[in-house]
Amino acid sequence: MPCARGPTNPSASTRSRLWGDSSGYCGRPDCLAKLIVQDPVGEDAHFAEAAHIVAASGSGPRANLDMSDEARRDWANLLLLCANCHALVDKSPEAYPIDMLLEWKRSRIEKTERALGVSAVASREEAWSAIHALRVQNRMIHADLGPDNDYAMNPEAEQAAHWRRAMLETLIPNHRSMLRIIDVNRGLLTESEVSIVEQYRSHVSDLEARHLHGRRGLTSRRYPSGMDRVFE
Numbered sequence: 479m480p481c482a483r484g485p486t487n488p489s490a491s492t493r494s495r496l497w498g499d500s501s502g503y504c505g506r507p508d509c510l511a512k513l514i515v516q517d518p519v520g521e522d523a524h525f526a527e528a529a530h531i532v533a534a535s536g537s538g539p540r541a542n543l544d545m546s547d548e549a550r551r552d553w554a555n556l557l558l559l560c561a562n563c564h565a566l567v568d569k570s571p572e573a574y575p576i577d578m579l580l581e582w583k584r585s586r587i588e589k590t591e592r593a594l595g596v597s598a599v600a601s602r603e604e605a606w607s608a609i610h611a612l613r614v615q616n617r618m619i620h621a622d623l624g625p626d627n628d629y630a631m632n633p634e635a636e637q638a639a640h641w642r643r644a645m646l647e648t649l650i651p652n653h654r655s656m657l658r659i660i661d662v663n664r665g666l667l668t669e670s671e672v673s674i675v676e677q678y679r680s681h682v683s684d685l686e687a688r689h690l691h692g693r694r695g696l697t698s699r700r701y702p703s704g705m706d707r708v709f710e
Contacts, residue, residue, distance in 0.1 A: 485682040488556055494686040496528060498654035501590050502647060504560040505582050506567075511560040514646050520639055527564040529557045529577045539571035540579075557583050561650045591658065598662050605663045606709035612652040613706065619644050645689045652703075653682040666709065674704040680685065682697040 504511040509696070513526040532555050533541040549555060557579055559567070567574040574610040591597070599605050619625075660667070662674055667675065677699070684698035 482516040486530065488528055488551050488553070490556045490687060491683070492551070492556065493528065494555045494683065495553050496556055497526070497686065498658070499583070499587050499590070500526070500558040501586070505557045505586050506559060506563040507582060507585065509560060511562070513560060513642065516643065525560045526558055527561050529559045529567060529579075531555050531557055531576055539568045540576050541564050543601060551567070569642065588592070599666075602664050602666050602709045603664050608659045608663075609656045609709070612656050616649050616652050617646060636686060642689065643679065645685070650682070650685060650689065657682065660708070663709075671704075671708050673710060674702050678705045679703040 499505075500513060502513055504513060511525065513524070514521050515525070517523045530538070530550060531540065532545055532550060533539050534550055535541065536543045545555075547639065567579065599608065623637060623640075623644055627637060657675075657679060664672075678701070681699045681701050688698060
C-alpha cells in the first residue's frame, strides 16, 4: 500500500483499518476497481494506495501548512484508492477537494455497514445472528483450504494459492465485519466475552500483518475458541 515516506506514513494498524473500510475496492464511487486481482500467472497483484486527503506535506495537493504530521498520517485523513485514482485526485486537486474525498470515505463506510447490517441491535440473539453466517463461512473455507490440509508442506501447491486469495478476499474482510458488528453492540457483551473479543482482535491484526503487509515469519496468535460462543 504505497504512500508518502517518513513521518506521514500510516501505521500498520491504520493500514489495516483502511482495508476494512474499503471492502477490497477503490474508494472512488465511480471507479470501484478491485484492489487485489489475480495476474495471468496466478499471483495476487496489489493496486491499493493510501491517499492523503489533506496533503502529506505542506506543498502537496490540498495542503494545509497548519496540520501536524500526526494528523496527516491519521486514519481520518486517509482514503484507500487504486493507483490510477490516487494519481488522478492528486494531479487535479481543484476537481477533487477535501470535502469530496471525505464524503467518499464516509459514504463507503456507511454503505458497507448498511449492506452488512452493521447496526446496534436489541438483544444478544440478534447480535449472534448478525455474525453467525460470517463465522460459518470462514470456518468452511478454513476446513477446505486452510494450512492444516495435506498441502501444508508444499507452499507452491495450487491449494496454497487458493488459500492466500481466500484470506485476502473473504476471510480477513469477514473478520473485520465481525469486529465492526461486535464493536457496535459492545454493550451486549459479558465481561468474559470482552476479553475473548480482544484476543480475537489480536488474532485478526496478526493475520493482516502477515497476509496484507507481508510480515513473513510472524507467528499469528491463534483464533480464540471462545469466539464461537460470543453472544450465544
